[in-house]
Amino acid sequence: MLGLGKRDFALLLVVFVLTMLAPFLLNPFPVNSAMAQFNAGYPDLMQRFVIFGIFAIGYNILFGLTGYLSFGHAAFLGVGSYAAVWMFKLFSMNVIPAIALAVATSGLFALLIGYISLRRSGIYFAILTLAFAQMSYALAYSVLTPITGGETGLQLALSDPRILDAAVAQGGNIPVPGLFGLKMNASTELAIGDWVFTFSVGYYFCAVAMLLAFYMAIRLFRSPFGMMLRAIKSNNTRMSYTGLYARPYALAAFVISGMYAGLAGGLMASMDPLAGAERMFWTASGEVVLMTILGGVGTLIGPVLGASAIKYMENIVSKINEEILHSWFAFLPDGLENVLVAVIYPFVGKGWHLTLGLVFMLVVIFLPGGLVEGGQRIGRLLRGKKAKSPTKSTQSNPAE
């Protein structure tokens, strides 16, 4: 189906169903219950899940397939956001041209940086990409202020020309990005009993974009081109000995993954039309590395899982405070309750980075294949050891 194998199609179908039903699945708790704060089904967060999912899928095409560790990928996301916001400012609030421009600009930018950086490999490549990203960040913050808005970021204004459609919406407000009349921030709510589910246009738009991106990633993974990229990872030297010049392939992977980052940046700007330099800072690049590794590098679904896990922690786990912990353990005797709260508290709330760091270390040490490998191991345990040989995982063997 759709040019995919049976297993891949099943995976795509599962992802399709999960993303389409996400407003239900992520809202398992009634509105007024104590657990309601764990509901992740609000549009803003769901959009972040899929947008960062796209970012991580793209990063995985570079790092997972070719093994080139880029520490500057956020630069492409930032460039994509700036391009999209400029499209909103100058031409139209329609998101399609904005995203197209974002993808194209990031692709060009990636072509330039990749052409230079791919002359080196290993840690030198990591440092080169980091250097380019940090330069872009510093320039966006200072000299390029007329283009990037500097410290305040790039924002829409009433005085923008927007030559293709009305510069000012009804009521004198700045118009909202939309898709042929569908506003990105529009949403409907559905109340069933105590549950309230929110369906937003923005989320479904991003979700469709992610499904397309995911589908293209599967096709790429299974194509001869993907095979070539894997060969670069397993032994670049031998590739050269067979008379094959591998760098154009690596460059193509770099540009594709840069375009994915641009798509993510464009979507981010479409959901909330502003762009700032901090999106290009190296910690943002580090975050996408964390997402990809955490989920499972070189796997298809891993990066999306990793992105969702990190964004969930960032938005939900970080909200748990001491009072909430006390209310959870209220059934215990007082002394025990206080001890438990004191032990757990550093790991949640503002300390969620600590949990993230620990989980990340554990994953790198014990589960180099990330959450996906963890799931596969558990699955194998449950099925018993007989299913050991036929499991053909999507994991490509890491090699140096």
Added chain:
Amino acid sequence: MDAIILQILNGLDKGSAYALIALGLTLIFGTLGVVNFAHGALFMIGAFCAVTLSRVLNLGFETVDPNKTDFLGNPATVKTTYIEHWLGAELGGGILDWGVPLAILFAIPIMVLIGFAMERGLIKHFYHRPHADQILVTFGLAIVLQEIIKYFYGANPIQTPAPEVFRGSFDFGTLIGFDPGQIIYPYWRLVYFGFAAVIIGAVFAFLRFTTFGMVVRAGMADRETVGLLGINIDKRFTIMFGLAAAVAGVAGVMYVPINPPSYHMGMDFLVLSFVVVVVGGMGSLPGAVLAGFLLGILESFASMGAVIDLLPGINQIIIYLVAIIILLTRPRGLMGRKGVMED
């Protein structure tokens, strides 16, 4: 001319910090072959050793002084630190004042222990894994370490002053025959530079002139052969890791008066230090030191008004620009050896 000398001086203190961190990174990389992304965190922990010591020294009790009143007219409370109480105002006050330099003595054993624990507990298991895995696991460790520090010390920078004698600036220009008031330079930055020079000299002398250092250098050149000679090279390399951690730690301790430490200072320095190491050449100790000072001084030259007018924004990107140019023209860095980190 005076502006040039001033910029060189300004570059020295930052360059010293880069050089010290890059030296430790290179020691670890040269001996153990591990790319340690947690090295910036060690620098940061060193800085917080100084903060901790100054907090401990400032512990005290409050007494009511009947002769003084506060602004409400109540009897004022006067805080006396234990150390002044026990050792007298003269000696105790002196110790309080010299808290930051004293923290070096406090930081060295702590940093060596942390270094041993890191190497034995974690990094040992990563010798045979790809460099990417080493980078990732130490990156995770760096996040954990900085979050622990954040939990205990909060997210805000903590001011910790230098000793009284070294506060303020002096007129460096008059020493070398300029008119007074042209080259003003803070004392502590000069102290920092001198201190860095001593540490760097000590590390080099240790490696060059002691038997231990000789064995370590031999191990860096050919680990297997040294092992075959019946020398426990792993143990020596672990000690070198401790030493590298201590170098980063004391670099952090002394940097406290220049830049109030906050939990993310390690990461800020780490990124630049990696650039420094790569520019100097992976695995080359003199290269790391040279590149550290070079980039520090270049950075301060790029922040001169005249240069910024000519090339706006150059002060922000100079280090990265130099790194890119050097990596593309001299792939092994300034003084890199053949066969190190080459696939």
